[in-house]
Amino acid sequence: MARERRYIGKRIKRKEDPRLITGKGLYVDDIHLPGMVYAAFLRPPYAHARIKSIDTSKAEKIPGVIGVFTGEYFKDKVAPLTTAWALTNADLKPVKWPVVAYDKVRFTGDIVAVVVAEDPYTAYDALEAIEVEYEPLPVVVDVEEAVKPGAPQLHDEAPGNIAFKWTFRGGRDFDEVAKEADIIVKKRFINQRLIPSAMETRAAVASYNPATGELTVWVTSQNPHVHRLIMASVLGIPEHKLRVIAPDVGGGFGSKIPVYPGEVIVARLAMDLGRPVKWVETRRENFLGTIHGRDHVDYVEVAAKKNGEVLGVRVRTLANLGAYISTAAPGVPTILFGLMLSGPYKIKSVDVEVKGVLTNTTPVDAYRGAGRPEATYILERMMDIVARRLGMDPADVRRVNLIEKAPYTAVTGLTYDSGRYLEVFEKALKIAEYYKWREVQSEERRKGRLIGIGISSYIEMCGLAPSRIARATGFGLGLWESVLVRVHPTGKVSVYTGSHPHGQGEETSFAQIVAEELGIPIEDVEIVHGDTAQTPFGMGTYGSRTTPVGGAAVYRAVAKIKEKARKIAAALLEAREEDIEFSEGKFYVKGHPEKSVTFQDVALAAYTADKLPPDVEPGLEAIAFYDPENFTFPYGTHIAVVEVDPETFKVKILRYVAVDDAGVIINPLLAEGQVHGGVVQGIAQALYEYAVYDENGNLLTAGFNDYMIPTALDVPNIESYFEETPAPHNPLGAKGIGETGTIAATPAVVNAVLDALAHLGIEHIDMPLTPYRIWKALKEAGLLEKLKAGGE
Amino acid sequence: MYPASFKVFVPKSLDEALELLAKYGEEAKVLAGGHSLIPLMRLRLVKPKYVIYIGKIPGLSYIREEGGVIRIGAMTTHNEIEESQLLKEKNPLLSETASHIGDLQVRNMGTIGGSLAHADPAADYPAALTALEADVVLKSAKGERVLKVSDFIQGPYLTDLRPDELLVEVRVPVLSGAFGTSYKKLYFRAGDFAIVGVAALVELSPEGSFKRVRVALTGVGEKPVRARGVEEELEGKEASEEAIAKAAERAKEGLNPPSDIRASSEYRREMSVVLTRRALIEALRRARERLKSQ
């Protein structure tokens, strides 16, 4: 029955805003427990060194210091960390990450000693009093260096610094399609290392009750249940004795998925010391010790025909994993990257080989988009370069290649669920006035202005993931999601979700789904998340999965509630269940709208339990576990128009249009917020951010003064439009919107900048396109003089 | 980020502050807006034993015209300088420069005294104050010294300030005649320190030739640099944008800017020329407008 929707699709303001905006959120650092003590970590001055000796005696004597603990202390008490994505058929090496280093340090974010003190100031004073003798070892930070014979070796378990080698071939053989091609384009792209930089740094508080053996850990986590599972095993305590609480979490972007040494250390020390222990990462530690993202060198070959048709893509990637293999790291540059290398295009051959390489740098793991931005960047840059080589308009090359109809089975084996790829592409061109800008570009070029237009069409596998596929790739768990819906006697509803919103706004969007389906006011719905003692096991929030997977679980659980409520309503109305209709929060007898009971009446009856049908149990709650049948496949086209200053080479974005199809949009306000944030992070990679190491493995960009995340003043107005092609296999029709912006924006902006410079004869410049890096590339190509002379 | 422990003094008068400095100066740090000092303390790069907060001393924050100069109290914030009507009329170069410092939060806290005492080699004020040939006033329990800004700043984070001295005032000239000024700052990200910053002052003769030209750069050396070659090249000549374009090439004479992860020395040199030209052209336009309206 088609009826007016009251909540879904509406611009509802976030329920969480009053709490978060007025400073009434509860973050890990806000947890204060009686008798709590503070931990601080000593990190090494070397990126690679043998620890010869540690003298903690001076530090221990400082008043207020409770203890100083080194790797020797932890070595036999807690297991080292290992990855949870045991990539199959890739010869993944069993690299171990001791929570406190005992023989060697392998990056400057390793932990060498832990001080526990009565207050954090004393703890940091004591760090300075610890004396460590190191034997420095040769360092390698660059992947191309790390795989060379004779390079410094990080782990005995991974000879040649290769952690894994993953290959994938889909569709026809690349060499064969290459024979049918008119041109072969070869490029080496660097997808630079980024630092996620969540507003809240990581933190943990642990408290142990020796009488019950229960350990409670508050931690900044995107997946509290996964944290519990892994931590229980690393600490060697039973899972049911460990309670993990991720309260309000101030952003993650993937960096709060992994289990890190910090939370394990405070958990163990809380058990040993009998006092609650808190650790809050400093911003500098966040730069050094929390995962980074991207960091590929990609050698790409593309085979294309004269008409622009791209037949095949061959990619050889060196993916920098950093010093250890983080929780989800192996899956990011492989499954989430390699399987996306045909994009929204009818490419006939994909041939990928990825080596995961260990270096003396911070571990790299999933960062917003995780693998898919890297794949999209390659394809979208190549679409433009093919256009240039063939003398075609970049829009025309995409027209030739875009998939016409969905469902579509790509050569990667993925079945794209639904979409109107070409139509959305044309819509974006129209909104952005693409052809008008082409005219402006050539007119203004004559006056010496450099204007460029960049297109980026993307598709992403999202809504992770059908459990059987996740498991087949070696992922440690299924990727379903769970929800418990509890209706209270007054008809108010609490929803306990295994997802863990940390900025996305699902306290609002999940409430919209419940309120819509039960016909009750949104104020009557509360979303509870983050506490493993309250919520059913769930996989957490990442990979844009929370709405399509967690939201679908909400929908399914609510459907079960409705089913039971209908039975109760039938009994109350003394009618047959088949004759009961439900609309606008009321159950009524078909044809007799005056004979009705409200949802709230039914809820109360479920608890008074005196009028229940014989086969119905008291109470009104339901749990649902939703395992997606397929991935969802959001897609879209973004267009950037930029102007490059012809002397300083500073880039200004004149216009930015995003047209995204993420299926049914539950709340456009929230979805736009996701697009805006994502696009800004994408622009950041294109123009601003990069993590720089010196040859000794020192991170030179270990603060916001040197690591340039753009500010509001640096980014344009973002024009966001949605198309809504429902995901046919998803109960909500939703596909996920959290990463589209990050995936699409980077190549759109890079393409635009290089389009502005194309007439000079430069094809590619590696990111970020800072004024200096553009100037340097032009200078090295001898093009600065040509530009001064008018460019022709 | 937890600083090492320190003791705080909050003097309520200038004399009290100077007494404290006389006693503890060697081991003390003055705290003004805190936007340079506190980050350093939190990283434990600076560990003063004593911190003397001067924000509660009355009469250290003012902008007033007196004896033919504009006097600015050390505790005056960047934002107050940016918004000052007096400066906008009589020395717009300084308010324009202030408007380019950091972001609004920084400008609401940071002070001109703190910026000069900190002497970051890429700070914005030093370029303008060097072009303006401004003075700073330093006070101690023993007396007062008045120095040219260009002498006061000796190198990166290095000044002539003695441990017992407080910077109390900055003095800039009242500009008159057919003058025009401009501050051009090249930054990669909004709110950052300058890659190159150029302050320009142009004064035209009634016939429209360059009577006085002052150009100073920041971010390109150990301390702010006067572009004397450019000034010489232009002074006395008929004013034109072509003349500026030619003269601006001399901005890089003798420059040896730093290289860092953002940009190379050579890029900064080249940009010195570009920004000098742009600043002078804008200053010239503004001077011509003033000439017309006089």
Ligand SMILES: Cc1cc2nc3c(=O)[nH]c(=O)nc-3n(C[C@H](O)[C@H](O)[C@H](O)COP(=O)(O)OP(=O)(O)OC[C@H]3O[C@@H](n4cnc5c(N)ncnc54)[C@H](O)[C@@H]3O)c2cc1C
């Ligand atoms: C995010 C950010 C961006 C910034 N961007 C810019 C920018 O673009 N351009 C720019 O120029 N600056 C920039 N700054 C620096 C800013 O202008 C500082 O405010 C300024 O450098 C120091 O002023 P303060 O009052 O905060 O001094 P404080 O930090 O309090 O002190 C700085 C130093 O000066 C000493 N000191 C302070 N006052 C006196 C005094 N009266 N007498 C003697 N010694 C004194 C202190 O002991 C200390 O050593 C930025 C700062 C931040 C945090």
